[in-house]
Amino acid sequence: MSLDNVKLSIKNLDLFYGDNQALKDINIDIKENKVTALIGPSGCGKSTFLRTLNRMNDLIENVTIKGKIEVDGEDIYQTEDVIKLRTKVGMVFQKPNPFPMSIYDNIAYGPRIHGIRDKKILDKIVEESLRGAAIWDEVKDRLKTSALGLSGGQQQRICIARAIAMKPEVILMDEPTSALDPISTSKVEELIEELKKDYTIVIVTHNMQQAARISDDTAFFLNGVLVEYSETKDMFTAPKDKRTEDYITGRFG
Numbered sequence: 001m002s003l004d005n006v007k008l009s010i011k012n013l014d015l016f017y018g019d020n021q022a023l024k025d026i027n028i029d030i031k032e033n034k035v036t037a038l039i040g041p042s043g044c045g046k047s048t049f050l051r052t053l054n055r056m057n058d059l060i061e062n063v064t065i066k067g068k069i070e071v072d073g074e075d076i077y078q079t080e081d082v083i084k085l086r087t088k089v090g091m092v093f094q095k096p097n098p099f100p101m102s103i104y105d106n107i108a109y110g111p112r113i114h115g116i117r118d119k120k121i122l123d124k125i126v127e128e129s130l131r132g133a134a135i136w137d138e139v140k141d142r143l144k145t146s147a148l149g150l151s152g153g154q155q156q157r158i159c160i161a162r163a164i165a166m167k168p169e170v171i172l173m174d175e176p177t178s179a180l181d182p183i184s185t186s187k188v189e190e191l192i193e194e195l196k197k198d199y200t201i202v203i204v205t206h207n208m209q210q211a212a213r214i215s216d217d218t219a220f221f222l223n224g225v226l227v228e229y230s231e232t233k234d235m236f237t238a239p240k241d242k243r244t245e246d247y248i249t250g251r252f253g
């Protein structure tokens, strides 16, 4: 494990919603160019934890965060430039949420906000991002039509392309396939496998088979506590903690 680069380092992380502590002293190093799966029963803090990694919880009232999160050794809660952070650490949500505009404009949206106006450059970013998200061939002849006219699985890959267009280094995904049919799910899973060559991926999933299939490392959360964190193959064959074993064998959750 020690040969891998650490991309995100989380130290003594506590998070409170008002008085309710949702994350309790989380310590974890997430490796570069790997897929890390976050698993655990509903309400255990997976989405909350994921959101701390690009400060999405800042948008929620009454949240208190203690501890430290470093991306490439830099404390992300010390930086003033949250926009830049969210460019570097992008996010894909559970429900595909393309903007109500054309496929092209969905992908060009972020780059345009960052001041890119040159049509040739935008064309290139759009094509590269759509190719990167394995959806170029399906949409190349209808780039000017609404993204809302695509299937759910296609929409989710558009959202992944939109994230890629910002040239992030880390992509956070919160149950990205839970709203998709099995064929779209396997397309997104193949895509994730492909993406980890270039990106560090952290993915929340309720699907144990999915975690086992696509992740290198797995973190198991329970009631806001990180119970176990290890290489996925070890966790699924020889869990160290009884609670992990009970969860992955389907005894609860």
Ligand SMILES: Nc1ncnc2c1ncn2[C@@H]1O[C@H](COP(=O)(O)OP(=O)(O)OP(=O)(O)O)[C@@H](O)[C@H]1O
Binding pocket: 017, 022, 040, 041, 042, 043, 044, 045, 046, 047, 048, 049, 060
């Ligand atoms: N915006 C919020 N305000 C107050 N409490 C919240 C908020 N979001 C989450 N919580 C609480 O924090 C705890 C962790 O919730 P979280 O959404 O992180 O769980 P989860 O593991 O992602 O669950 P699920 O698998 O159902 O998505 C829960 O007790 C939840 O009720």
Ligand SMILES: [Mg+2]
Binding pocket: 046, 047, 048, 174, 204
């Ligand atoms: Mg969640």
